Amino acid sequence: MTFDYDLFVIGGGSGGVRAARLAASEGGARVALAEEYRMGGTCVIRGCVPKKLMVFASAYAPAMVDARAYGWDVTAGGFDWSVFRAKLDAELDRLEAAYTTNLQKAGVQIFNARAVLEDAHTVTLSSGERLTAKHILIATGGRPFVPERDGSDLVITSNDIFKLDELPRSILIVGGGYIACEFACILHGLGVQVTQMYRGAQILRGFDEEARGHVAEEMRARGMNLHVGTDVLDLRAQNGGVWVKSTDGREAVYDKVMYATGRRPNTDGLGLAAAGVTLGRWGQVQVDDYSQTSVPSIFAVGDVTDRMNLTPVAIREAAAFVETVFKGTPTRPDHDLVASAVFTQPELGSVGMTEEAAREREPIDVYCTSFRAMQTLFAGRPDRVMMKLIVSQATRKVLGCHIVADHAGEMIQLAAIAIKMGATKEDFDRTVAVHPTMAEELVTMKTPVRAG
Incomplete structure (x- = not known):
């Protein structure tokens, strides 16, 4: 059978865009992608990127209070949402254009339309077109869930x-x-x-x-x-x-x-069930280790599968999909020891097992410290930092690391490399501290606070 495309991607978020671009530029495939709203998906348009810019904006008021404590003669005026909002919109427009340009450079044909499955190899667009593909990738992400109730x-x-x-x-x-x-x-x-x-x-x-x-x-x-x-x-x-x-x-x-x-996968009205694709309780697309659905020609990556709903994970799943389908190298996306950051104030960075989960699996030692950081202590703030390592008693491997501090997201990324490589507590101990920093506490905790 002759198909219009080798791959048709439904969804222009991080996972869908990465899969389309790699399949076209590195896999030599004829690729099309349909996105019904804006290129970039949740992360770029209504998630990670605008949220992080708002995180930055929200930190300036307390920073100016700290600045006065350090001797600077500064006064904060009011926050002008309209100024910030205009710059935010412009930045999202720039990123969306970059995503579109990169797809076009790779040779991907873009359809600004909603795509619905007709069968295992056919999609129908809201623009009226009917197209076929050897492989179809579902990358439609998720959406906020609001319980149905009065009000x-x-x-x-x-x-x-x-x-x-x-x-x-x-x-x-x-x-x-x-x-x-x-x-x-x-x-x-x-x-x-x-x-x-x-x-x-x-x-x-x-x-x-x-x-x-x-x-x-x-x-x-x-x-x-x-x-x-x-x-x-x-x-x-x-x-x-x-x-x-x-x-x-x-x-x-x-x-x-x-x-x-909470969030729910964006699978409503896509024709997935009618095409034979198995869905989970909340509408998530059920896939195997290679992101393949119950229909051999249909795959899915990212939040729509509800495996690990993080942008970098969706990107890795997309790359593994291309390796498997278009490069002949069966590749499973690695969901083990994925670090994450919660951009609260202070931030929470985490990688590996929690103390509770580790204790259920094996005997552990817990190393933990809480202290007032130099910068905020000098400014007179009562904030406290927390650093925590979960260590296997048997292998001495660091099973988990948890940090609550300003810039914890930056710190956990680097700690994750060591933990992913299988570092032991003694490897941490042998590492000379960088002084004076908050992160040096990760390599100076010598005595466990408890065992489990």
């Missing part, structure tokens, strides 16, 4: 934050994951009165218990109104805002209510 039409999600005409004076953020916590810190830093509610016992489920507790304490110390073990009971429009009653009996009116209560 759900009154709330916004993380997608909407970047498009606000003006910042609210007050906001309630519902949820306890990294998106909820990051935006709580961002908006607080920009001068918004932030309240956060999470129905669980502690924020940042899935991260190390000690580390997530440390983040929660620091968030409260910096002025965020964080409530755990509580949820929204009722929502109503009132006086231009949203009246909220929570399960602990609190009642308040907020300018905005943002739900960050």
